Amino acid sequence: MVAAEIWLYLAAASVALFAGVVKGAVGFAMPMIMISGLASFMPAEQALVALILPTLLTNAVQALRQGAGEAWASVRDYKRMIATLVIFVLLTAQAVPLIPQAVLLGALGVPIVAFALTQLAGRQIRFDAKNRGLVEVLTGVVGGVYGGVSGVWGPPIIALLVSLEAEKRESVRVQGVVYSIGSVALLAGHLGSGVITMDRLGLSVWLLPPALAGLWFGFAIQDRLDARRFRRWTLVVLAITGLNLIRRALSV
Template identity: 50%
Template sequence: MDSIMAGLPALAFWGAVAVTFFSGFVKGTVGFAMPLIMISAFSAFLPPEIALAGLILPTLVTNISQAFRQGVAAALESARKYWRMITATVVFIIISAQFVRAIPQDLFLLLLGVPVTAYALLQLSGRSLALPLRNRRLAEWGLGIIGGLYGGISGVWGPPVLVYLLSVGAEKVESIRVSGVIFLIGAVVLFLAHLQTGVMNAQTVPFSAALILPGMAGLMLGYRVQDRMDQARFRWWTQVLLVLTGLNLMRRALGF
């Protein structure tokens, strides 16, 4: 047991298990927010590098399930359709991960949280912020770069992806599958990048692996809710969670 607890007190370890289960449930329901919930909650009671390491393997494994839930062919088609965003996200995760110990996370989190919150609030107010189709390629590259920059530093790159999918009106199943594909590829890259930086090591890998089971249990429960949710409610809940995501990013940045 000691080998999977990363030197943590029992209360902290079981707290991490509970957070992972809940974040898996949210991910199963709406397709995102797992790493954000984990890193936000973990940061309250875990050392920063253990918090980041802890989310990597459960995020990776749950994204495998999400990406391939409709089969390999559907996942490959999503990868082909959104290859620009995937490429930009992957490249900039690799780049930004090298600076995880040097770049102040507070500034990054604030710069992400403010626009994400503003965007989602405007969506909830009924205003259309759909990106013109002529700008779709540029938007994929730009939001992929933004997601990758934040992803390598904080382990969170979902909000820019979700903003893009909401803007182009992707339907529920496609939105969740595309998110899973992009999140999966990013999670693999994040894992490999932090093997190189040393965040993933002999102490943190067993801890992260121990969180896979509660993450998957929460995910499976969340799938049952997702399958009963219609498109309009899915978009509403996605927007609400983006608002909460953005507010939480700003809270973390400002130290509240």
């Protein structure tokens, strides 16, 4: 392995470790951190494949922390959103090879920066949840379209859970369940899109140990840190990395 490849693997492992810590501590943001961090020094398609297995495994751990019964109950409760999200992930994943690199980098960077800055400004996105069925379907469409292209589907789902005033434990569990199923759909979609290669999948496997180590470390420190301050600094990092993606999009 040449020096450049060693550097890439170590840098990618550092991103996965940090993303795992954040996910364990606050329950979300792993795909956003990984896609923005990894795409800062590797092609966007490679970054997208690299995040698939770490997010799939860590989300499964998060989903099952309260037991399989609770996880299955979340599947039943949010079945409309999950079904819609899966369909649109499978559909939009096929478009990734057709999207120019500059457009893909910009499509990744702009929403990440927008999400981070609105959160830092204290503005929580909410939906009108009076017609829950319709809102779930719309959430699945938005999350699925963006998830198939970038692996990031968190913001609309978080907005839905906030709008429904989901209890904290339920919110974390539902996110784990939805993201796990979405990750399986993302893997299946890109097996058909041609984006996944053995080298890229090998990098994704390489990132599993640091992602899991970070997740468990995040669980351990969850109750010991000032969660608000930690989340704020996470959003700052997201905003910076998202701006770097936009910079790269403009320079391609």
